[in-house]
Amino acid sequence: MENNSYPYDELLVNKDVDSDYCCPLCTLLLSVNLQCREGHVFCVSCWNKQLENKKECVMCRCEVKSIACLSKNRFLEKEIRKLNIYCPNRFLKDKDCNDCLIEDENGCKSIITIDQIDSHLKSCLYNYVNCSNPGCGEEHRANTVGEHEKVCKYQIVSCLLCNDNNIQRKDLKYHYDCICSKTKTHCKCCSTLIERGQLPQHMAEECGNVLIPCRYKDGGCDKYIPRCELSKHLIEEDNHHKYILNIIEQHKSRMDQLASSINSMKLNFENQNRYSGKWIISNWSEKLQQFPAKKFLPLSFNLSPMKPFSIRLYPNGTNAMWGNITISLVKEFIIESKIKFSFEIENVDLSKSEEQVKVDTFKCLNDSWSLQFFGTYDSNNGFIRDNSITINFTIIVEKCYENCFITE
Numbered sequence: 498m499e500n501n502s503y504p505y506d507e508l509l510v511n512k513d514v515d516s517d518y519c520c521p522l523c524t525l526l527l528s529v530n531l532q533c534r535e536g537h538v539f540c541v542s543c544w545n546k547q548l549e550n551k552k553e554c555v556m557c558r559c560e561v562k563s564i565a566c567l568s569k570n571r572f573l574e575k576e577i578r579k580l581n582i583y584c585p586n587r588f589l590k591d592k593d594c595n596d597c598l599i600e601d602e603n604g605c606k607s608i609i610t611i612d613q614i615d616s617h618l619k620s621c622l623y624n625y626v627n628c629s630n631p632g633c634g635e636e637h638r639a640n641t642v643g644e645h646e647k648v649c650k651y652q653i654v655s656c657l658l659c660n661d662n663n664i665q666r667k668d669l670k671y672h673y674d675c676i677c678s679k680t681k682t683h684c685k686c687c688s689t690l691i692e693r694g695q696l697p698q699h700m701a702e703e704c705g706n707v708l709i710p711c712r713y714k715d716g717g718c719d720k721y722i723p724r725c726e727l728s729k730h731l732i733e734e735d736n737h738h739k740y741i742l743n744i745i746e747q748h749k750s751r752m753d754q755l756a757s758s759i760n761s762m763k764l765n766f767e768n769q770n771r772y773s774g775k776w777i778i779s780n781w782s783e784k785l786q787q788f789p790a791k792k793f794l795p796l797s798f799n800l801s802p803m804k805p806f807s808i809r810l811y812p813n814g815t816n817a818m819w820g821n822i823t824i825s826l827v828k829e830f831i832i833e834s835k836i837k838f839s840f841e842i843e844n845v846d847l848s849k850s851e852e853q854v855k856v857d858t859f860k861c862l863n864d865s866w867s868l869q870f871f872g873t874y875d876s877n878n879g880f881i882r883d884n885s886i887t888i889n890f891t892i893i894v895e896k897c898y899e900n901c902f903i904t905e
Contacts (some may be wrong), residue, residue, distance in 0.1 A: 504528075507598050510608055518577050522555070527577055528611065531567040534558055536571050575885040578612035585614075588625035590636065603638070630663070659694075679891040715747065716740030735858065769801040770894040775843075779885045788812045789814035790820070797829075805829040806892060815867065822874065824888065825867040828859040833898040835859075840868050856895070 506512075506526045520527055520540040532538040533554040539547070544564060547555050552562055561567065586605040588598045605623035620623065622640040627633075629642075630651040637645045646652060650667035658679035664672050673680055678694030686706040691699055700707055705725030711718040712731065717740045722730045731737065775797055778784060788794065793809040800806065811823040824840045837858055841852035851867040874880035 505580075505582060505611055507587060510581040510583060514580065518571070518580070526580075527573060530570050530573055530577075531564070533557065533561055533567060535559055536570075538573060555859050579610055581608050582611055582614070583608060584617060584621060584623070586618075586621050586625075586638075603641075630665075696832075713737055713740035716743035769804070771891045772798060772800045774798060774890055776810075776888040776890065777885055778810070778888070779883075781812075781881055781884050781886045783814050790816060792812050793825070793832055800892065800894060803830060804894065808888075808890065809865070810888065813861065814869070819869070822870040823867050824870075824890075825865045826892065827863055827865040829863060831862045833858065833860045834894050835896040835898075836867075837893040837895055839891045840870075841888055842870055842872075842874060842880055842888040845882055849879060850889075851880075852889075 504525060505528045509526070514526070516526055519525060520530075520538075520543055521538055522543040524809055525540060526541055527538060529541050530538050531541055531544050533556075535554065535557045537554050537556040541564075544561075547553075548561060548564065551604065553560055564777050584605040584607045587607075587631070588604060589601045594691045605621055607617065607621070609617050623637070624639045625636045626642050628635045628637065628646055628651070630646055630650055630653070631648045633649050633651040635645070635649075648666075650665065652663070653815065654664055654666050654669060655662040656664060656669070656672055656677055656679075658673070659677050661672070661677070674751060678692065680693050682693050682696065683706055684696065684699060686700070686704050689699070689704070703724075706723050708721040709724050711720050711722065711734070712727070716737075718734065718737065720730065720734075766858060778794065784794065788811070790813045791811070792813075793811045795807055795809055796804065797807045807827045807829055809825040811825070814821045814823045815825075822842070826836070826838050828834060828836070833884050835856070837854070837856040839852055839854040841850050842852045851870060851872055853870065855866060856866055857866050859866065872880075874886065876882065876884075880886065
């Protein structure tokens with residue numbers, strides 16, 4: 498078989514062909530022929546069978562090592578390819594019998610030569626093609642597949658009511674019956690005809706036959722009544738005054754809980770805006786040597802994840818002209834803030850500790866303010882202990898100017 502599902506022998510218009518055009522062994526048409534060096538011609542299939550059995554020509558017994566040693570009879574091939582055949586699409590495609598030729602009255606009527614079959618099949622309108630609708634896969638003639646696709650149960654169609662445009666034709670009835678929000682349906686409680694999409698709201702707010710709890714349920718009334726009888730129930734129930742008082746008491750309790758929560762939030766806010774710490778710096782005498790003027794020791798901390806700060810301790814001050822201990826507070830976030838901060842150099846006698854306090858506005862990112870200590874700090878006067886100095890500090894963010902606009 499070549500280029501189609503059937504042997505050319507079955508497609509011949511005139512089956513009475515010259516015997517020289519047929520394989521001497523299988524008698525089938527020599528559509529693809531091969532010959533030995535002595536000119537004996539057989540079809541490819543028969544040559545393969547012969548060489549599996551014995552490496553020689555079945556006629557002349559000349560040696561044939563492989564198919565590659567054989568050649569084509571070009572003249573014979575050319576003559577065979579001039580034979581007239583029916584287009585394979587003249588016949589039905591039988592999945593159960595590939596070799597059964599059943600003529601189709603709606604099939605192709607063309608008669609062509611074997612040489613023309615390739616070019617003809619490329620454009621033949623009677624070729625079998627698959628339906629393009631996802632999920633279908635049915636085969637139809639190319640000239641009829643368009644009509645099939647228009648009615649195919651897998652075709653994507655739109656709902657005429659809700660405009661959903663992603664429904665397969667086979668699911669359209671189920672969509673209308675069970676899904677479409679615009680389909681009219683009856684309320685099960687009051688039989689009102691209403692769009693399916695509006696049904697939940699109708700049941701929740703409008704339907705008079707739906708059982709709903711008493712308005713004073715939270716106060717203790719546990720009765721359920723039809724919505725249309727709610728007003729009558731509210732008038733006739735004797736205990737509603739008691740239920741109303743219960744609800745008022747519940748509201749008072751909730752107000753107390755909210756007040757407590759607000760106070761707790763305020764406390765948390767204050768905690769997030771206040772920070773106290775102790776910084777112990779060892780080997781103080783070495784630090785005085787290692788950190789000349791303008792060189793500082795850093796310490797970083799956070800009041801909250803959004804409020805990072807750092808402290809810079811200058812053991813020999815920020816200027817060579819003054820050798821005073823200087824401590825700077827650096828705001829490492831953008832929001833302009835009013836900050837109260839204090840630094841204290843701790844003494845062994847806590848009553849003699851030296852503290853300085855400052856309140857100022859820190860504007861941009863990395864803005865800083867410094868405090869200077871002018872005293873003498875050594876082990877003799879109790880400020881240095883075990884060659885260590887202790888700095889106590891407190892930071893309070895009093896106000897953040899998140900929406901502050903400044904023109905200079």
